[in-house]
Amino acid sequence: MPTFVDPNKCDGCGKCVDICPSDIMHLSNSIVSGRKAFNIEPNYCWECYSCVKECPQHAIDMRGYADFAPLNHKLTVLRDKEKNVVSWKIKYRNDMKNEFQFPIRTTAWGSISPPQSFQNPSDEEFRSQLLAHEPGYLKSERGLATATKP
């Protein structure tokens, strides 16, 4: 169910174009309707929802792949980076409905400490088999395991 775009909602901001891993959300420029996004290659759409989650206007929706998904279903998503939850609504062809909500992150966006913010490692650590933050982050009494070389 590749994506399609509601022309009344899309304002041509291009966020879907930036994010799509398949490079298939593109902008058309029509004199009549202006700058609007659309899926140029539905057969390379993974239905990954990256563009749907990203669109500020909620203009992008999905219609299941034509070769095996009968019509009249709906799967919609809302991803909230303030509350850090993602909410899904499923509507079946026979109108059955279901809803789910899941957490997406436990910390604030942008809060990760980059590797260069940690103390410079020593030469001895550099020459050892240890990776960054090891052995501490292994949290294992054994420390970094090794085996006898054949």
Place this chain on the structure above:
Amino acid sequence: MKTKTVDCDVLVVGGGMAGCGAAYEARYWGRDLKIVVVEKGHIERSGAVAMGLSAINCYMGMRWNENTPEDFVKYTRNDLMGLVREDLVYDIARHVDSTVHMFEEWGLPIIYDEQTKRYKREGRWQILIHGESYKPIVAEAATKAADQVYNRVMITHLLTDAEDSNRIAGAAGIGVRDGALYVFRAKAVIVSAGGATHVFRPRSVGEGAGRTWYSPWSTGSAYALLIGVGAEMTQMENKLVVTRFKDGYGPVGAWFLALKATASNAYGEDYELKYKEEQRALYGNYVDAKPFPTCLRNDAMLREIKAGRSPIFIHTEKVLDTREKEELGHEDFLDMTMSQTIVWASQNIDPKKRPSELQPSEPYIMGSHATCSGAWASGPSDLSSKDYFWGYNRMTTVQGLFGAGDTIGGSAHKFSSGSFTEGRLAGKAAVAYIREKAADRSPSLADGKTESLKEEIFKPMETYRLGKNMITGGTVSPFYLYADQGVVRLEKIMDEYVGGWGSFYMTNEVLLNRGLELLGMLKEDLGQLGAENLHQLQRAWELHHRVMTAEAVLRHTLYRKETRWPGYCYRSDYPGLDDKNWHVFVNSRYDPRTGEWSLFTRPYVQLIGG
């Protein structure tokens, strides 16, 4: 057309799970180095984890004495029918827990078992996560670690040094937005460009062709780039066929392992162990391995399907008895394969009431899952025997060229966490390489290289420009071939001659040789690819990479004269597993100067007894 030249110390090609790990670790050890990531998508949602994941499939749990690296080596060795690089596997296992603990600190929600206060296990090696934002979280760390991330630049070629053709000098590619030729000069390059789909004909057709289980943007760059500069490859015949929910390709791990769902044939009968004695006769005592190897489970299912007792059902309806389980089952798909939810919604399949069909997929080429195709790489100094060690961990046979994740062969079952971990290993090793071998030696490119690259890389646009006025319109032209037309040809050749689903994964020497002939003609036709715009130019180079990958797969399949991984691929002319002659790695090297391939074997060396 503009050329943009970027000089750096470490260049990471592909900002997926492994690439993010590489950038993080290279920065940790190389504070003063210039580290650049180049990514054909956008790092925030690129790669196989674009949708998210609902589990981390590689975690030892050494802090709770759940598993040891030794246990993991035994497991992967059995699952891969006796053939893994135990040094590489062990190395992933001993480090992977620190990666997962780092992810948790960064904000990835890992699910805890309320009783044990430990991570909730999906299976022995897997833990459950709320992983919708797995990739954006990991990408945040990598973006902060790198000096710069170039999004929307597709690498088409690796570059070797003008004075030493077996030493890396950088990479070149297309700026898919600005139309520039990008030339990166680097002292060390880490390729982490993912696996390959659409090499074999997918089961989905028409509009649905994007619904492969592995992502359609996994285009074999990891293999083709390396092969193109003469890096030695291994296990390219070890294609992956995964059993998944039919059409939607919903993963089965959570259902079988955490929810304890069972599978049956059309008539409700359990079939998995039914063929054990027939399998033993062909494949030996690997049938006694616990757990039962993934490829043998596929093999049992295929026997059942051939016997006319499909569809194979997974009985979701027998296990979804609480809301908690229903949430777990649904989140499994909503976090990583929404198409499966859409199959249920569109076909009125309420998983609480009805079973779903299972089906084995088309083959994929991967180094991180239940198979291990990819580059032949050095292991770490403390674990690897002399056959497996040449100076720097995860360095390929080309000096200064490293790999991680799907790129590296011989080490299966890395998955997302292990791929990131392998990126970290390569990142640290690349820093060591630069300090010891490249501190005062800048990479140099041959005179005129930029000009010749420009001509070669942008040729499909020129071919189209010259040819388009010779037809009135449409897509049918004798003067050029579009990339999507070429992909379909490739898929058909591979499906029919190299053991795709259309031939029940079966092939033989005659078929393979005929396939090689047809593939050779496709390779020639790639010289006539046409591209109307930059997007199609990207597709054209993705096809180049897929075809190069396919050729390696075909040649390796031809070379291994036995059936090592039934359920993934069968040689009908050598139907049994032959440990006496073939308990070895099949390796290959393409000579970039002559275009000749050589195939040979490398020994299997056991690290862990038992």
